[in-house]
Amino acid sequence: MHTFLGIPTQVLFGQLTLGLINGAFYALLSLGLAVIFGLLNIVNFSHGALYMMGAFAGYILLQVFGVNYWGALVLAPLIVGAFGIVIERTMMARLYRLDPIYGLLLTFGLALIIQGLFRNSYGVSGLPYAAPPIFRAPLQLGFMVLPAYRAWVIVASLVVCLATWFTIEKTSLGATLRAATENPVMVSAFGINVPRLVTLTYGFGVALAALAGVLAAPIYSVNPNMGADIIIVVFAVVVIGGMGSILGSVITGFALGLCEGLTKVVYPQASSTVIFVIMIAVLMVKPNGLFGRAA
Template identity: 70%
Template structure:
């Protein structure tokens, strides 16, 4: 195949695949952040720690209880989601109605504590998590080799993202969630238990982060700082897409993942700063984000 701008097509397509997979993780994580901000008005800096805990939950299930990957896709998000609900009920609920900066500081401190505990016990090195047997190997597409697990990760992440978008934007439950966000007093007058709804929503969003951690474990290994490595980029994705915008988080996550992958091919030195350069430009041109709305 003819090189494009001096780059072999195989290398270009490989980086596009890596970019799409990273973008799928960005979308899944920023989706949870957008749900939490939209519902609770909390900038959840502990999201990366919950992502890491999802990966460790899958690792514990496999190594301590011999429970494999497929059950872990359900059990790990459930367990971390319950922990998230406990955090909301015991900590974040006390900050309701005051300046959001306190929620940011609380979740930032919580993330440091969680990461410190895991790093103290497991160290900084990664722990291997095997690819499930059914998804080992790959397919030769002629222009590139496509690993089956990476293809599964991309398709499953997209299915989850758009399912959540549909549930929030196109169902009665989503309408109730939006109503509770915009006018909690009126929603409570219709018999809806708003505090319980908020707790369940936070637990669900945290569970999405844990699900992303389980999906990432066979690709990136399980490390205490794996959440810290990605959470800043995910926050940039949320800001670019528009704080609280579900579709903005999904589309922006995917696009920025692809852009990051292409940058690694054509100008590797800028790969780690591309997302933040885009964020600066978007904030200058459209401060509410690409899909955000003015308050």
């Protein structure tokens, strides 16, 4: 058997791939958080619950309406994104002039309510969601065997993250968004409808979370706690990458997934804490995060 530093390469690559997959979800979720935080200045604590809603939307679409995975990949983000827009218009929009702590309390409360409702209806044991048939055959990479669905998740996440980055950094819509992040009053004074921009941005961030939820459904089982489990790590990722930095959240998401995978090989006991240790180290050296701008 091949080894690398005394570790069987199969094990090493297996864990690194798992890390990359977790990283793909960290990246998608922290990207949505970064987009929302950038413009709304709200730390969206309901992000995990919305990710879970995305997975459930996929599950319900299949079980009740017979909509397959590909349909769910489009519909679930739209449905959950629309739910997010209603929340933003009816509740969050009232909080922008108040201390950010109110936004945090609202979104945290919403997360608890949403989770509770789903727990009530579906219990806490996971529900199965089969990967689409096209991904049945694993990929033979020579040095390892990679389940095709996992490869798809990594590619899909990368494409969505890069498309989002491109839209924000390189298009005129993105320029308007960046300008509104920097100085919303000035952007309004040019005749741009900033509240509508805020609403759509929140809807988009939520849709990203829901998309991650659908992608996750065949890997992790669909269950009401899935969001609460992952979101704490995602917040650490956002803090390490730098609040509000788009590219930072994507790179950090993937990199920390890999770190986690590597730790599972080298020192498994630390695998669930390694990200928080990195967070503390980064905050000591760069309080604004690796890619964050000074406040």
